[in-house]
Amino acid sequence: MTRAGSLRPRLITLSCAILFAISAGGCTQLANPSAPQSTVFPGSDWGRMIQDLYGLIFWMAVVVFVGVEGFLLYTVIRFRRRREGEAVSQTHGNTLLEVAWTVVPSIVLLMIAVPTISTIFIGDMPPPVTTNPVRVTVIGHQWWWEFRYPDLGVVTANELHLPAGRTATIEVTSADVIHSFWVPKMGGKVDAIPTRINTMWFTPDAAAVGEHFGQCAEFCGLQHANMRMRLFVDTAANFDAWVQQQRAPASAAAAGDAQQGAELFQRSACITCHTIKGTNAQGTIGPDLTHVGSRTTIAAGMIDNTPENLAHWIRDPQGVKVGNKMVLPQVSESDARLFAAYLQSLR
Numbered sequence: 001m002t003r004a005g006s007l008r009p010r011l012i013t014l015s016c017a018i019l020f021a022i023s024a025g026g027c028t029q030l031a032n033p034s035a036p037q038s039t040v041f042p043g044s045d046w047g048r049m050i051q052d053l054y055g056l057i058f059w060m061a062v063v064v065f066v067g068v069e070g071f072l073l074y075t076v077i078r079f080r081r082r083r084e085g086e087a088v089s090q091t092h093g094n095t096l097l098e099v100a101w102t103v104v105p106s107i108v109l110l111m112i113a114v115p116t117i118s119t120i121f122i123g124d125m126p127p128p129v130t131t132n133p134v135r136v137t138v139i140g141h142q143w144w145w146e147f148r149y150p151d152l153g154v155v156t157a158n159e160l161h162l163p164a165g166r167t168a169t170i171e172v173t174s175a176d177v178i179h180s181f182w183v184p185k186m187g188g189k190v191d192a193i194p195t196r197i198n199t200m201w202f203t204p205d206a207a208a209v210g211e212h213f214g215q216c217a218e219f220c221g222l223q224h225a226n227m228r229m230r231l232f233v234d235t236a237a238n239f240d241a242w243v244q245q246q247r248a249p250a251s252a253a254a255a256g257d258a259q260q261g262a263e264l265f266q267r268s269a270c271i272t273c274h275t276i277k278g279t280n281a282q283g284t285i286g287p288d289l290t291h292v293g294s295r296t297t298i299a300a301g302m303i304d305n306t307p308e309n310l311a312h313w314i315r316d317p318q319g320v321k322v323g324n325k326m327v328l329p330q331v332s333e334s335d336a337r338l339f340a341a342y343l344q345s346l347r
């Protein structure tokens with residue numbers, strides 16, 4: 001045997017071990033209830049319906065796997081050639097067997113199809129609890145999310161707030177290309193298609209109060225991977241407080257840097273793309289900045305919302321997020337600091 005010949009099986013074993021370790025590493029996230037994008041610990045009624053279906057199909061698959069593999073192993077062992085040169089009987093055709101392996105899978109498929117189709121229909125119907133839903137319009141943009149609450153007069157970006165225990169009815173659309181709205185803890189993905197409105201609903205659990213991650217789930221261009229979002233499930237009282245704060249026009253800038261930044265903002269290109277309610281800034285190309293200071297992150301969840309990061313973003317948006325649609329003449333370092341001071345004051 002050559003050296004290369006003895007190396008190959010070891011290489012294969014090693015590759016398999018590495019692959020297994022990587023996949024198992026994924027499981028630690030999957031099995032971790034606090035993993036931010038886990039799909040198997042749902043935090044809403046709709047998420048639970050999908051999870052129940054997944055559980056049912058998983059266990060049925062386990063039964064099929066064990067049955068088929070068990071039968072195969074039994075056959076291989078029971079009918080193996082025991083001695084060199086022993087004649088092994090050959091069989092051609094077995095009507096009973098062939099009917100069985102056609103009928104049994106049909107029954108299995110039927111058992112999967114009935115709950116699957118009924119869950120799809122439930123998802124498509126109006127929500128079961130329609131009292132006082134929170135209506136949200138989700139608009140995908142390359143590469144950020146706009147959230148509008150038509151009944152509440154709130155417009156925000158990248159950070160969605162919903163009250164626990166109240167059904168949210170969500171209308172998903174897009175301003176440009178096809179995106180997909182996905183908050184794994186709340187349920188399945190819904191495509192955001194220009195000129196079309198796709199609907200979904202879910203009721204966040206009381207136990208889901210807190211922060212959850214979501215992201216675009218349909219490849220939409222260069223910065224698709226950085227088209228992220230946060231869902232904050234609030235208690236009823238915190239949600240109402242948040243709504244009151246977001247409805248208000250932008251807080252008047254106090255003295256100092258924030259006020260200078262406000263004046264600078266009104267004279268800059270910023271107002272052609274951004275809205276700040278109660279000011280001349282009425283652009284709609286970029287996120288509404290009326291209360292940008294109250295968000296935890298900027299640039300669709302890419303970086304934390306700190307004065308330093310804001311100033312860095314304003315000076316070099318293309319360096320932070322290559323290809324994004326915020327294109328503007330170079331801003332000086334001192335101006336960027338003033339802009340950041342102003343935007344941070346917009347709470």
Ligand code: HEC
Pocket residue numbers: 142143144157158268269270271272273274285286287289292295297298299300301310313314321324325326327328331339343
């Ligand atoms: C050509 C349009 C355009 C101009 C001009 C523009 N922006 Fe933007 N801005 C955008 C877009 C689009 C985004 C979203 C980028 C992304 O996340 O992909 C954005 C994002 C931002 C964000 C992050 C908001 C968030 O919630 O994620 C801030 C802050 C911001 N811009 C400030 C400014 C300031 C300050 C100016 C002026 C100096 C300015 N922008 C000029 C289009 C523009």
Ligand SMILES: [Cu+2]
Pocket residue numbers: 179180216217218219220221224225227
């Ligand atoms: Cu995308």
